[in-house]
Amino acid sequence: MIDGNTLLFGIVGDPVGHSLSPLMHNANIESLGLNYAYVPFHVKKENIQNLISGAKALNIQGLNVTIPHKIEVIKYLDEIDSLAENIGAVNTIKFTDGIAKGYNTDAIGAMTALKEKTDIKNKNVLVLGAGGASRAISYALCEEDVNSITILNRHINKAEALADDISSKTDYTVSYDLQSNSNKYLKDTDIIINTTPNGMYPHVDDKPLIYAQEMNSDMAVFDIVYTPLETGILKEAKKIGATRISGIKMFLYQGVESFKIWTGIDANSKVMEDVILKASGIDDIGEF
Template sequence: MGKLFGLLGNPVSHSMSPRMHNDAFRSLNLDHHYHAFDVKVSNLESAVNGIRALDITGFNVTIPHKVEVMKYLDEVDEEAKLIGAVNTVVNKDGRLIGYNTDGEGYLQSLQKITGEQLQHMKVLIIGAGGAARAVFTVLSRYGVPELHIANRTKEKAAILANECNCGNTNVMVCSVEEAAMCLDIYDLIINTTSVGMSPNIDQLPIDLGNLRVDSVVSDLIYNPLKTKFLQEAEAKGATILNGVGMFVGQGALAFEKWTGHSPDRSKMEKVVLQQLGGS
């Protein structure tokens, strides 16, 4: 008999995870099923208890439950603790263990563009929310020598820098306006905010007037596939990366933790792009 996997979030009707994971199960001839469960904040504890009772093998967690769910788990992985959020849970003999695969999923996607040069890059992260914490943590742990965090409120950026620095990374915080003035010092610029996401597609997270033509510009957003931020960066000669690779990467890592099998990531990406109407 197949196993059941799922997603806890609110809302989840837009989620691409069910189609992506169910296609991967079929490709590997696994008789499993992935279902999205729309769970209100007030029902989260009951939902987790229901997962225990039903012996669901594993599940993903998305907005707005990534932080709150940690209260109801038996164990939380060290990196998830640093990030302060869980996006993947494995049911191991009745014990619910939380992980965060967002950061590693992003790193793997990024390395396809940067290669080993990443370990020599000066990086700017725009934003200081949950996604920024995942990206900052994994890049710090990887050994990126210099990371700057630009945010509307420097205090929030400073908290992130103090709590998530895993290595000898030199960290600075600044305002978005300050970062824009010296944008040419950065080799890699990463937008972790929702600025530019559909339907507000005409917004920019930072002014790109001082962008270097040989820089890499990354946006965690994947709807639209090419945000205005990426369009302008590409027009200036920069190498660009959207958020599809991160989404597929975090999903593939969760899949591996649940099943012990490695899915075909290129096929997963194709399924996601089909849903997004791109190629």
């Protein structure tokens, strides 16, 4: 119950009403018996500047930041974690003694989801897509000692810009190509990560970007889209017996990591997972 000592956390976005984060974080807070509350804040672009000073004034402890503010918010922060700085996007802010520090837990959430199911050290990774999520994941892969990273996109200029940016800031030389040339890379690929919205509800009948016959059973296939839980590319991966990873785990673990950053406390990930599955209408997460 909220009282005079309740500490406040929240999420800012535009829109924000669809977000599962309030449900997920409040279930965790309740299960741990903490006097915290997590609320949604619908913040328009023109108010981003006031957001940080307003949050400090209200003694808010931590915020998640979602679309479309993940990049814009950076210029109003006092400090930024080095991974978030390289990625150029922040989804978590911690307030400590009037200092606002930004982090990117989307990247960490994706790595946790991946490493839960497969070893990633020295692996060859094919990343489909070159947008914001690809950027976060591709940078995070550079911190994981993978062997190689190749970014494929339907517009090659975007893949080239991202690959060049990462190559200039890290020890990796990231390759890039057109999505339509995926066949050239699949023989040597250990892990496929789909970061495009291909197959996302309501476009569930989109042709998958990679088919079963182009995969092999030793591969791991990670789709960061989780509506539906079993996307087209994951159906293809099942046909060949490849390891499959759902984007719902990435969403879960970004929340777990944000909570740890804010409070230093390990979140109750089971409770968080149960509540997001229930809200998504999923009865059984199966192998995911």
